Amino acid sequence: MEVTDHTGELGGQPVFWRSAPAADGGAPVLYVHGVPTSGDDWLPFLERTGGLAPDLLGFGRSGKGGQNDYSPEGIAAFVGQFLELVGVERVKLVVHDWGAAALTWAARNPERVERLVVCDAVPLLPGYRWHRVARVWRLPLLGEMAMGLTFKATLRRALAPAFAGPVPPAFVEDLWSHFDQGTQRSVLRLYRSASEEDLTAAGSALSHISAPALVVWGAADPYVPARFAEEYAKRLPDSRVEVVSGAGHWPWLDQPELIARFAQFLLDS
Numbered sequence: 001m002e003v004t005d006h007t008g009e010l011g012g013q014p015v016f017w018r019s020a021p022a023a024d025g026g027a028p029v030l031y032v033h034g035v036p037t038s039g040d041d042w043l044p045f046l047e048r049t050g051g052l053a054p055d056l057l058g059f060g061r062s063g064k065g066g067q068n069d070y071s072p073e074g075i076a077a078f079v080g081q082f083l084e085l086v087g088v089e090r091v092k093l094v095v096h097d098w099g100a101a102a103l104t105w106a107a108r109n110p111e112r113v114e115r116l117v118v119c120d121a122v123p124l125l126p127g128y129r130w131h132r133v134a135r136v137w138r139l140p141l142l143g144e145m146a147m148g149l150t151f152k153a154t155l156r157r158a159l160a161p162a163f164a165g166p167v168p169p170a171f172v173e174d175l176w177s178h179f180d181q182g183t184q185r186s187v188l189r190l191y192r193s194a195s196e197e198d199l200t201a202a203g204s205a206l207s208h209i210s211a212p213a214l215v216v217w218g219a220a221d222p223y224v225p226a227r228f229a230e231e232y233a234k235r236l237p238d239s240r241v242e243v244v245s246g247a248g249h250w251p252w253l254d255q256p257e258l259i260a261r262f263a264q265f266l267l268d269s
Helices: 039-049 072-086 098-108 132-137 142-148 152-162 169-177 181-192 196-202 227-235 257-267
Strands: 004-010 013-020 029-032 051-054 091-097 113-121 213-218 239-244
Touching: 004 072, 013 039, 013 072, 029 039, 029 072, 029 098, 039 051, 039 091, 039 257, 051 072, 051 091, 072 098, 072 196, 091 098, 091 257, 098 113, 098 196, 113 227, 113 257, 132 142, 132 181, 142 181, 152 169, 213 227, 213 257, 227 239
Parallel strands: 029 051, 029 091, 091 113, 113 213, 213 239
Antiparallel strands: 004 013, 013 051
16 A cells, blocks of 8 residues: 655644555544654554554654644644644544553544554553653753763663564664654653643543544553553443563564554454
């Protein structure tokens, strides 16, 4: 399936996204990436399902202006604004990591969501505690120092715990190509924008999302324990859980067959 690149504008900032025709001719899949990556995460998914994969503001090839709202609420607002930009009403939604903030948009607009996949997502749930790196990023000055001392080699080493197997070299190259000062600032502001209690409040209306949902988690995720897969499922009325052994925070990179399983669920109408 042919994937094409696009650039538009939201609030005076450029927005980059990739798209491909919906494989089933229905509502497109909207893929929302996490931190600190970009919509490039979703290229193999787009090739199977079609859909839309934007770079969030502050990441990838989208604008990284200091005036942008780098917060969970900012991500939720971006989703609505982006769908208006591309003229799409209903979607099948896939979220990973901080893309979980798009669930706030979904809870406010449940009639616009046909299917949902939640994958190793930041918990909008009680009981979550920031992982070690996040705690550093949340600290003024120390977070900036940590970012300033991040080089490609140190980034590769820092990512090693996130994978059950070797860190894919292509993943590091792609991430590093966009990991400029604008993205580093966006990461710090995003992590500092919300407390653990704020995350719980953001997920208070998850039960409004009645679409069939698949919750997928890497069993070896060092950032978000797999127990949160079940916690998400408890709040999504029509959901099932798949915890994947031998997989970390980006489980489809450890277990590529997951891409086909995502596609089957999303296209099974």
